[in-house]
Amino acid sequence: MSRFAVIDIGTNTCNLLIANILPDRSFETIYDRKLPVKLGRGGINKKILLPEAIERGIFALQSHYNTIQEYDVSKIKVVGTSALRGATNRSEFFEKVKHLLGWDIEIIDGELEAELIFRGVRLSLPNGIGKYLIVDIGGGSIEFILANDNDIIWRKSFNIGIARALETIQLSDPVTPAEILAYENWFDEHLQDLWIACERYEPQTLVGCSGAFDTLMDIYEKAEPDLKIRGVSEFPLGNYQKIHRILILSDHETRSKMDGMDKIRVEMIVIASVFTNFILRRLTIKRLLHTHNALKEGVMDRLISNAV
The missing domain is CATH 3.30.420.40 (ATPase, nucleotide binding domain)
Structure with missing residues (x-):
């Protein structure tokens, strides 16, 4: 083997x-x-x-x-x-x-990254979801892939990752309502192509993959990072909203002690959640799914195909 x-x-x-x-x-x-x-x-x-x-x-x-x-x-x-x-x-x-x-x-x-993310995510998803929007929140870029079962409809990588956002707009501890609005306006300004695509194709399901979404799911499930078997999971929107409200009111010390919090993401998880909440609200998403699969699984799948 x-x-x-x-x-x-x-x-x-x-x-x-x-x-x-x-x-x-x-x-x-x-x-x-x-x-x-x-x-x-x-x-x-x-x-x-x-x-x-x-x-x-x-x-x-x-x-x-x-x-x-x-x-x-x-x-x-x-x-x-x-x-x-x-x-x-x-x-x-x-x-x-x-x-x-x-x-x-x-x-x-960025375009290939989006394709490979789709390739990795698709390995974990069942058929019959309908049109869905994959989101991979990175530090440097954020990838969006609109898909329908096995086919990509539209994809784009945007250079608005969380590390870039934090170096563009100052973040208080805890974040202030004015800063949340500033981040949302900044994201909105850069995502016009996404709004146009989603207005045309109307995805109802958002699939959050890897990274920040792993941490949000771990907080929801109060699971230890890296110590659970991951597949695709339903993330009830009401439960996500409760976690989001807790995060935006929390300071760094409080977040670091949360069950399920990945220490790597204590600093950036607030803005990642602000972004997620903004996307859910802006697109009136009805269903939120989470998968651990993302880029590296897509690269692995490509590596296997090229080796045959």
């Missing part, structure tokens, strides 16, 4: 997926871990990676490298997204990774 590994270097986290490849070309996840990197901190809107961000990225990749050595992996794919594709000094990071670990990094553009 073959065993592959995928590393997704995001703006906030560096994610490792190791899977056994099954005879039907599906895969069984045997290891799934994310490490904080915050590559965008202090530099994402200036299109640079600060030295300390590069160090955090290298440290996380070295840790994943050590893990991979324990699993007898035959293929490794490393991809980078928003913070890396936008950084003018990314070659410095690439050269260090190549020298220390021997890995080449594939930078994927």
Whole structure:
């Protein structure tokens, strides 16, 4: 049985997926871990990676490298997204990774990222949902994919990730109503193409994948991050709204003690929830689903297809 590994270097986290490849070309996840990197901190809107961000990225990749050595992996794919594709000094990071670990990094553009996210999410969804809107809230970019069962109708990556938002608009602790309005106006200004697409296709279901949505679901279920079996789950809108109200009234210390809170996301989860609430309200979504699957599962699926 073959065993592959995928590393997704995001703006906030560096994610490792190791899977056994099954005879039907599906895969069984045997290891799934994310490490904080915050590559965008202090530099994402200036299109640079600060030295300390590069160090955090290298440290996380070295840790994943050590893990991979324990699993007898035959293929490794490393991809980078928003913070890396936008950084003018990314070659410095690439050269260090190549020298220390021997890995080449594939930078994927926003359109391909959206396609691969759909590919990963689709693996976890049942048929018969109807038209749905996938949302992946990243640190550097946010991807939207409108789909109908197995087909993409429309997709786009927007450079309005949470790390960018936090460096654009000051965030108090706790957030103020005026700041929430400022964030919503900022998001609204950048999402005109989404409003046009959704007005035409009218999705009723929103599928939130990975990242911030994992944390929101863990808070709802009071589950320990990374210690539960994940698939696709119903996220009752009323329960989400209760969590949202708690988050926007909370300070950093309170959030850090919440059951289910991922320590990586204590800082950014408030704005991620402000964004989610804004989208749900703006599009009058009727149903909210959550799946852990996202980019790295899509990259794994592509890696398997290319290996056959």
